[in-house]
Amino acid sequence: MRSDLPRPIPVHTTTTHYPGGHVRERHSVACPRQGRFVDADACFGCERLASVSLDPKRSRYEVSCYAGASPPLRSADAVDGKVPIGAVMTRDVWCVASTSLIEDVTRILLDHDISGAPVVDDEGRALGVVSKTDVLRAMHERRGKRVIDIMTGLEVSLPETATVAQAAALMAFEAVHRVVVLSDDGKVIGIVSSMDVLRFIGETTGYLR
Numbered sequence: 001m002r003s004d005l006p007r008p009i010p011v012h013t014t015t016t017h018y019p020g021g022h023v024r025e026r027h028s029v030a031c032p033r034q035g036r037f038v039d040a041d042a043c044f045g046c047e048r049l050a051s052v053s054l055d056p057k058r059s060r061y062e063v064s065c066y067a068g069a070s071p072p073l074r075s076a077d078a079v080d081g082k083v084p085i086g087a088v089m090t091r092d093v094w095c096v097a098s099t100s101l102i103e104d105v106t107r108i109l110l111d112h113d114i115s116g117a118p119v120v121d122d123e124g125r126a127l128g129v130v131s132k133t134d135v136l137r138a139m140h141e142r143r144g145k146r147v148i149d150i151m152t153g154l155e156v157s158l159p160e161t162a163t164v165a166q167a168a169a170l171m172a173f174e175a176v177h178r179v180v181v182l183s184d185d186g187k188v189i190g191i192v193s194s195m196d197v198l199r200f201i202g203e204t205t206g207y208l209r
Helices: 040-044 075-079 102-111 132-141 164-174 194-204
Strands: 007-017 023-031 036-039 049-055 060-065 092-097 116-120 126-131 157-159 178-182 188-193
Touching: 007 188, 023 040, 023 060, 036 040, 040 049, 040 060, 092 102, 092 188, 102 116, 102 132, 116 188, 126 132, 126 178, 157 164, 164 178, 164 194, 188 194
Parallel strands: 007 092, 092 116, 157 178
Antiparallel strands: 007 023, 007 060, 023 036, 049 060, 116 126, 178 188
16 A cells, blocks of 8 residues: 555646637646646656546546645745745636737637736747737727737746745736746746735635635
8 A cells, every 4th residue: 555645736727719719728737746737648647646536616627646745835935935836826827829819809808807818829838918908909009900919028927847936026026916837848837916926825824715
């Protein structure tokens, strides 16, 4: 019998909308053995996988991995730079293709009640970010028809190996409220916001459930 205990790990989903209504999903998992995010398919074929379960309340998947039990996260660990960014970032990210029409992007932002989305190329690599402000400005100035014409370049981002402390410092320094998190090949893994960091501090200190 194994002496270690299975460790629950959330499955992250990046959904990209392409012209013509085509949608592509990418599922990834923070592999504790490799220390980076891997495609879920690779995780599902790993010998250390214990099980895959679905949270019926949130309709979110998570895997249980025999990587040893991990200690509970504390807000003090975040200050010390010990908490990985994957512990707090948004699990479900909506992206749009650079060739998408502005009208399609507007619908996506409204349908999913989000203020902005990463813009990606055909391979899923991040190119920039488009926000509601970008859309409104484009409609007012009547410039451009596609996302690539109005998006903001990807000037602020973090690698998947970053920590919560680094995310907080970057957002404070750049005076932004959210940062795109990228895999080592430049693909979108998640988004971390100032609210995500504050929520983590609240939950780990017992003030928010």
